[in-house]
Amino acid sequence: MAVQSSFWPFLVSLVLFSLMSNLALWFHLKLSFTMVLFPGLLLVTTSFLWWKDLNRESMIGYHTHKLEVSLRVAMLLFILSEVFFFVSFFWAFYDASLSxxxxxxxxxxxxGIVTLSVYSVPLLNTIILLTSGITVTWAHHSIMNNYFNKSVFSLGITVVLGVYFLFMQWVEYNEAQFSIADGVYGSTFFMATGFHGMHVMVGTIFLFYVLLNLVDCKLLYNHHFSFEAAAWYWHFVDVVWLILFISIYWWGSL
Structure with missing residues (x-):
């Protein structure tokens, strides 16, 4: 039986457009943060419902091999688009810092800019994300070998590490002696690390959703694309952070 057309991609696109538009206006002090928070929460909700529909279709048996290949290609293209999204921030940073x-x-x-110590919260967050990359790989290995308890435990640790990273990022922002309004350094720093933090939040929610499916026995060793997609996204987030750490925190403060 064929998969029917879904309105979720179009709706998610509209919500994302609204979020980015409101965010730009908030930066120029033309909107309150509430107008940014609302579409942000709506984006999480619509994405969650979209994932739920995809999971339901998969469990019913609507996902043929051809469709699964299409989903994998779509996920890879999505990550590629995110790569270019972050390239823009690194381009702005190196353009300003090299000349x-x-x-x-x-x-x-x-x-006048007092940079953050690279060996404090940034280093701790690097260790947190690298550890989470190990635990999510451990979870994948456990799923492939039908180790249910180990897969739940390791994926649960990954989710906790994601939440801990976000908390430490909030601590770092509160300790920073500069703001997003402090010239090109402040704007590139908070834009790059802030959007990365948003991606960590989305990745953590994605992993938590996969964890719920895992506990509900909806993932099998030969049927777990949702986990693979979440793991790919999480590893992408890890790589972006390593580049951020080396470029902005370490090299940028020399």
Missing amino acids: PTIDVGMMWPPK
Whole structure:
């Protein structure tokens, strides 16, 4: 039986457009943060319902081999689009840091900017994400070998590490002695790390949803694409953070 057309992709696109538009207006102080928070929560809700529909179709048996291949290609293309999204932030950062203008004192970091210690929260967050990459791989290995308890335990640890990373990111932002309004350094720092944090939040929610399916025995060693998609996304988030750590936190503070 064929999969019927879904309105979720179109709806998620509209919500995402609304979120990015409101975010841009909030940066220019033309909207309250509530107008950013609402579409953000709506994006999480619609994405969750979309994943739920996909999972239901898969369990019923609607997903043929051809459709599964299409889903894998779609996920890879989505991650590729995210790569170029972050390339824009790294491009802006290196353009400003490799040839600092007179506006920032012809130096990098700009004059007056007190950078964060690379060996404090940034290093801890690096360890957290690298560890989460190991635990999500452990979970995949456990699923492939039908180790139910180990897969639940390791995936649960991954979710906890994701939440802990977000908490430490919030602590770091509160400790920072500069803001997003402090010139090109502040804007590139908070845009790059902030959007990465948003991706960690989405990835954590995605992994938590997969964990619920795993506990409900909806994932099998030969039937777990939702987990693979979440794991690919999580490894992508890990790689982006490593580049952020090396570029902005370490090299950018020398």
